[in-house]
Amino acid sequence: MIKITLPDGTVLNKNAGITGMEIAEGISSGLAKQSIVIELDGKLRDLSFPITKDSELKILKKDSDVxxxxxxxxxxxxxxxxxxxxxxxxxxxxxxxxxxxxxxxxxxxxxxxxxxxxxxxxxxxxxxxxxxxxxxxxxxxxxxxxxxxxxxxxxxxxxxxxxxxxxxxxxxxxxxxxxxxxxxxxxxxxxxxxxxxxxxxxxxxxxxxxxxxxxxxxxxxxxxxxxxxxTYLNMLKEAEKRDHRKIGKAMSLYTFDEEVGSGLPLWLPNGTVLIDELESLAKESETQAGYDRVKTPHITKGSLYEKSGHLSHYKDSMFPAMDIDGNEYYLKPMNCPHHHKIYASLPRTYKELPIRLSEYGTCYRYEKSGQLFGLMRVRSMQMNDAHIYCTEEQFKNEFLSVCKMYLYYFKIFGIEKYEMRLSLHDPEKLGKKYVDEPELWLKTEDLVRQALQDGKLNFVEIPGEAAFYGPKIDVQVWSAIGKEFTLATNQVDFAIPSRFDLTYIDKDGKDKTPLCIHRAPLGTHERFIGFLIEHFAGNFPIWLAPIQMVIITISDKFNDYAESVHKQLKANGIRANIDSRSEKMGAKIRLAEINKIPIMLIIGEKEVSENTVSVRRKFKGDLGSLKLHDFIENIKKEINNRLL
CATH class of the missing domain: 3.30.980.10 (Threonyl-trna Synthetase; Chain A, domain 2)
Structure with missing residues (x-):
């Protein structure tokens, strides 16, 4: 006889060789009809799989996660x-x-x-x-x-x-x-x-x-x-309408050119506005959080990547080496090793920690041509990368601060559904896929797990998906129509500090190795902008919109006033265009709608005589006439507060 323990603690004594289906039938015919597979000692098995030893058993139904x-x-x-x-x-x-x-x-x-x-x-x-x-x-x-x-x-x-x-x-x-x-x-x-x-x-x-x-x-x-x-097929139809490749082309955000190369986006003026706004947001939030900004080169000697482990673990995703003065150089796939060198450039003490180094850097990764997809998979990418060097005692607060920064960004962009996934190592692949430090893996994973639990953050654990140098949090988000995206990452690197001899002097005067947190809360800006295009269907909130408003004149005789309004808007940092073409009003309005411009300012006889603008807002319709000064002050508050 063997003992089979069910999830509620019930222990069944059965003959060896009994199957999951036979156990389900013994419990109830209804359960047997709904059962699809079993989980036996943590491993999924067929219902017909013979159970030959004492085991823990879960009978899974069609409504289960698996x-x-x-x-x-x-x-x-x-x-x-x-x-x-x-x-x-x-x-x-x-x-x-x-x-x-x-x-x-x-x-x-x-x-x-x-x-x-x-x-x-x-x-x-x-x-x-x-x-x-x-x-x-x-x-x-x-x-x-x-x-x-x-x-x-x-x-x-x-x-x-x-x-x-x-x-x-x-x-x-x-x-x-x-x-x-x-x-x-x-x-x-x-x-x-x-x-x-x-x-x-x-x-x-x-x-x-x-x-x-x-x-x-x-x-x-x-x-x-x-x-x-x-539901899924309807979501696909809506997703097709929101495809960032179509909208990106229609709104003149970016382009690709075969002579430049596949996966290498060319950012047009409108798209560059999006990048600049994201960068301003990142700079602002990182300054408030105590980050110091740095800059690093685009190419680096191969010896640095040998030391970091990238050549042994990541070479397939790197561009081929270049021979310069007899040395191998690579386009950088990540900013990590360079930040470690900046940390190591000066002696450090416990009084300086945590040290937070951030960079708006460009990296290059070799993606196979069949994997390239619009802005979602590219070969040249920009990101707000950062590395935090801290003591073990500081780790929890630093790690949670990064996670809270994610939540801050989610609120700004109206991201309501997200999931944090704790990616863990696979013990069987130590020394192959992962750095061969079993004790450090377990310790670091426990530190991350404990930090998330103490911060009351919901997360799921995903075995076998860690980075080669440590566990990480991958953040999944869902767009307004329920399409899932991998957005950001928050990683712990326990191997690199020792590889680079990164140390600090503790309060007892002894050398200690810091922990290193690697974070990129917006992921690559290419991917994130691709997500935002689809999330908003190109209808960006006014603070982010490439063209925030268009001034539309009813006739040519109002062009001088339109120019005056335009100058005042520009002087206040507002991005505006003038449509003074000899076209009918309907055609001008339709063009503004096609270009997804949030606000139209209509100017006619009444507006000129009263020094006002007639405001027409996307999704809100006509808002009537407003004094130009009042309108500018109100819209500046909305832009500065980054309202949705």
């Missing part, structure tokens, strides 16, 4: 079966669940097109209706490789061949079709439901390497219910 990922992964399997059934000779490669859905990469002489999707989707419905059971099998490595090679599935054979020698080779069958997979899966295809849709076809390189062959990727989305699916 259900969506499993539904989506099962959809990928069903899609792959449908494709191979409809198009014999197609090879399958990989098909994971992803955010909002799934995809599968296929190798085929003739690539799929969007015209194939309806046919594939119809076949998927048939497979789901057949209620085919997912069955897990463990195969011998050589037999598995031989099987897939004989089937012409060279990609699957290659995947198996590259797996660690001690890893089980698990195969999942669904009827006559099978696939290499770790699992877990739902009990049957019927459990997937039909709240899914195939979305698009794209090209993808095998294993993401542009030197490899091009495959065809089919994307789909899947949800628990039809209502969730409809």
């Amino acid at each position: 259900a969506l990922e499993i539904i989506r992964h099962d959809c990928a399997h069903v899609m792959a079966e449908a494709v191979q059934s409809l198009y014999p000779g197609t090879q399958v490669t990989i098909g994971p669940a992803i955010e909002h859905g799934f995809y599968y990469d296929f190798a085929r002489d003739k690539p799929f097109t969007v015209d194939d999707l309806e046919k594939i989707e119809k076949k998927m419905h048939q497979i789901i209706d057949d209620e085919i059971e997912f069955k897990r099998e463990v195969w011998n490595r050589k037999d598995a490789i031989k099987y897939f090679e004989n089937e012409g599935e060279i990609y699957k054979a290659q995947i198996i061949n590259d797996l660690p020698e001690d890893e089980d080779i698990t195969i999942y069958r669904q009827g006559k079709w099978l696939d290499l997979c770790r699992g877990p899966h739902l009990p049957t295809t019927k459990h997937i439901g039909k709240s899914f849709k195939l979305m698009k076809v794209a090209g993808a390189y095998w294993r993401g390497d542009e030197n490899n062959e091009m495959l065809t990727r089919i994307y789909g989305t899947a949800w628990r219910t039809d209502k969730e699916l409809r």
